[in-house]
Amino acid sequence: MRMLFWLGLLVLIILALKKKMQPPKRPVATSTSTDTHPHSASSAETMVCCAHCQIYLPASEAVQRGEQMYCSKEHADLA
Template identity: 80%
Template sequence: MRILFWLGLLVLIILALKKKMQPPRSPVATTSRPDPQNPASAEAMVCCAHCQIYLPASEAVQRGEQVYCSKEHADLA
Protein backbone atom coordinates (compact mmCIF):
# COMPACT_ATOMS: atom_id res chain seq x y z
CA MET A 1 0.00 0.00 0.00
CA ARG A 2 2.87 2.36 0.79
CA ILE A 3 4.44 1.70 -2.59
CA LEU A 4 1.24 2.73 -4.38
CA PHE A 5 1.11 5.97 -2.40
CA TRP A 6 4.71 6.89 -3.22
CA LEU A 7 4.29 5.84 -6.84
CA GLY A 8 1.16 8.01 -7.19
CA LEU A 9 2.91 10.95 -5.54
CA LEU A 10 5.87 10.54 -7.89
CA VAL A 11 3.57 10.51 -10.94
CA LEU A 12 1.82 13.69 -9.74
CA ILE A 13 5.16 15.45 -9.21
CA ILE A 14 6.37 14.44 -12.67
CA LEU A 15 3.15 15.67 -14.30
CA ALA A 16 3.34 18.97 -12.42
CA LEU A 17 6.96 19.49 -13.49
CA LYS A 18 6.13 18.69 -17.11
CA LYS A 19 3.32 21.23 -17.10
CA LYS A 20 5.56 23.83 -15.48
CA MET A 21 8.27 23.31 -18.11
CA GLN A 22 5.96 23.84 -21.11
CA PRO A 23 6.21 27.25 -22.80
CA PRO A 24 3.12 29.46 -22.43
CA ARG A 25 0.60 29.26 -25.23
CA SER A 26 0.10 32.27 -27.44
CA PRO A 27 -3.44 33.67 -27.31
CA VAL A 28 -5.65 32.91 -30.30
CA ALA A 29 -6.41 36.02 -32.28
CA THR A 30 -10.09 36.55 -33.09
CA THR A 31 -11.52 39.22 -35.30
CA SER A 32 -14.98 39.19 -33.72
CA ARG A 33 -13.83 40.56 -30.37
CA PRO A 34 -12.42 44.04 -29.86
CA ASP A 35 -8.92 44.34 -28.48
CA PRO A 36 -9.19 45.02 -24.71
CA GLN A 37 -5.89 46.91 -24.83
CA ASN A 38 -7.23 49.29 -27.49
CA PRO A 39 -10.58 50.85 -26.51
CA ALA A 40 -10.76 52.65 -29.85
CA SER A 41 -11.33 49.30 -31.58
CA ALA A 42 -14.57 48.67 -29.65
CA GLU A 43 -17.80 49.13 -31.58
CA ALA A 44 -20.48 51.52 -30.36
CA MET A 45 -23.60 49.95 -28.84
CA VAL A 46 -27.08 51.34 -29.47
CA CYS A 47 -30.44 50.69 -27.81
CA CYS A 48 -33.52 49.49 -29.72
CA ALA A 49 -36.34 52.04 -29.40
CA HIS A 50 -38.93 49.23 -29.25
CA CYS A 51 -37.54 46.48 -26.98
CA GLN A 52 -34.71 48.38 -25.25
CA ILE A 53 -32.09 45.74 -26.10
CA TYR A 54 -28.51 46.86 -26.79
CA LEU A 55 -26.80 45.78 -29.99
CA PRO A 56 -23.78 46.81 -32.07
CA ALA A 57 -24.40 49.85 -34.22
CA SER A 58 -23.40 47.94 -37.37
CA GLU A 59 -26.34 45.52 -36.86
CA ALA A 60 -28.95 48.19 -36.08
CA VAL A 61 -31.75 49.38 -38.37
CA GLN A 62 -32.18 53.14 -38.35
CA ARG A 63 -35.45 54.88 -39.18
CA GLY A 64 -35.23 58.63 -38.87
CA GLU A 65 -33.65 59.40 -35.52
CA GLN A 66 -34.72 56.07 -33.94
CA VAL A 67 -32.62 52.91 -33.88
CA TYR A 68 -34.14 49.40 -33.91
CA CYS A 69 -32.75 45.88 -33.50
CA SER A 70 -34.64 44.48 -36.51
CA LYS A 71 -36.73 45.49 -39.51
CA GLU A 72 -39.82 44.07 -37.79
CA HIS A 73 -39.42 46.39 -34.80
CA ALA A 74 -38.80 49.33 -37.12
CA ASP A 75 -42.04 48.51 -39.00
CA LEU A 76 -44.00 48.40 -35.72
CA ALA A 77 -43.13 52.00 -34.90
Protein backbone atom coordinates in the same frame (compact mmCIF):
# COMPACT_ATOMS: atom_id res chain seq x y z
CA MET B 1 -1.48 0.02 -0.62
CA ARG B 2 1.21 2.40 0.61
CA MET B 3 3.22 1.79 -2.58
CA LEU B 4 0.19 2.72 -4.72
CA PHE B 5 -0.20 6.02 -2.83
CA TRP B 6 3.44 6.99 -3.39
CA LEU B 7 3.28 5.98 -7.04
CA GLY B 8 0.18 8.15 -7.58
CA LEU B 9 1.82 11.08 -5.79
CA LEU B 10 4.93 10.71 -7.96
CA VAL B 11 2.82 10.73 -11.14
CA LEU B 12 1.01 13.90 -10.03
CA ILE B 13 4.30 15.65 -9.27
CA ILE B 14 5.74 14.68 -12.66
CA LEU B 15 2.62 15.94 -14.48
CA ALA B 16 2.71 19.23 -12.55
CA LEU B 17 6.39 19.75 -13.38
CA LYS B 18 5.79 18.97 -17.07
CA LYS B 19 3.01 21.52 -17.21
CA LYS B 20 5.13 24.15 -15.48
CA MET B 21 8.03 23.59 -17.89
CA GLN B 22 5.92 24.20 -21.02
CA PRO B 23 6.37 27.66 -22.55
CA PRO B 24 3.27 29.87 -22.44
CA LYS B 25 1.16 29.90 -25.59
CA ARG B 26 1.12 33.26 -27.36
CA PRO B 27 -1.53 34.36 -29.83
CA VAL B 28 -0.37 34.74 -33.41
CA ALA B 29 -0.35 38.39 -34.47
CA THR B 30 -2.01 38.89 -37.85
CA SER B 31 -1.33 42.60 -38.05
CA THR B 32 1.98 44.40 -38.51
CA SER B 33 0.68 47.29 -36.43
CA THR B 34 2.26 47.92 -33.03
CA ASP B 35 -1.20 48.12 -31.42
CA THR B 36 -2.63 44.58 -31.62
CA HIS B 37 -4.90 44.78 -28.56
CA PRO B 38 -8.45 43.94 -29.73
CA HIS B 39 -10.11 46.31 -27.25
CA SER B 40 -8.04 49.42 -27.90
CA ALA B 41 -9.69 52.82 -27.86
CA SER B 42 -9.28 53.27 -31.61
CA SER B 43 -11.33 50.13 -32.39
CA ALA B 44 -14.19 50.86 -29.96
CA GLU B 45 -17.63 51.06 -31.54
CA THR B 46 -20.66 53.00 -30.39
CA MET B 47 -23.31 50.88 -28.69
CA VAL B 48 -27.00 51.66 -29.19
CA CYS B 49 -30.11 50.45 -27.39
CA CYS B 50 -32.97 48.67 -29.17
CA ALA B 51 -36.14 50.75 -28.79
CA HIS B 52 -38.26 47.57 -28.50
CA CYS B 53 -36.37 45.11 -26.25
CA GLN B 54 -33.83 47.47 -24.64
CA ILE B 55 -30.72 45.36 -25.42
CA TYR B 56 -27.48 47.05 -26.44
CA LEU B 57 -25.76 46.23 -29.72
CA PRO B 58 -23.07 47.77 -31.93
CA ALA B 59 -24.34 50.63 -34.06
CA SER B 60 -23.11 48.91 -37.23
CA GLU B 61 -25.50 45.97 -36.59
CA ALA B 62 -28.54 48.08 -35.69
CA VAL B 63 -31.56 48.74 -37.92
CA GLN B 64 -32.55 52.40 -37.94
CA ARG B 65 -36.12 53.58 -38.48
CA GLY B 66 -36.43 57.34 -38.18
CA GLU B 67 -34.74 58.38 -34.93
CA GLN B 68 -35.09 54.92 -33.32
CA MET B 69 -32.57 52.06 -33.41
CA TYR B 70 -33.63 48.39 -33.35
CA CYS B 71 -31.75 45.10 -32.94
CA SER B 72 -33.52 43.42 -35.88
CA LYS B 73 -35.83 44.10 -38.80
CA GLU B 74 -38.62 42.27 -36.97
CA HIS B 75 -38.45 44.63 -33.99
CA ALA B 76 -38.34 47.64 -36.32
CA ASP B 77 -41.49 46.35 -38.08
CA LEU B 78 -43.31 45.97 -34.73
CA ALA B 79 -42.95 49.67 -33.96
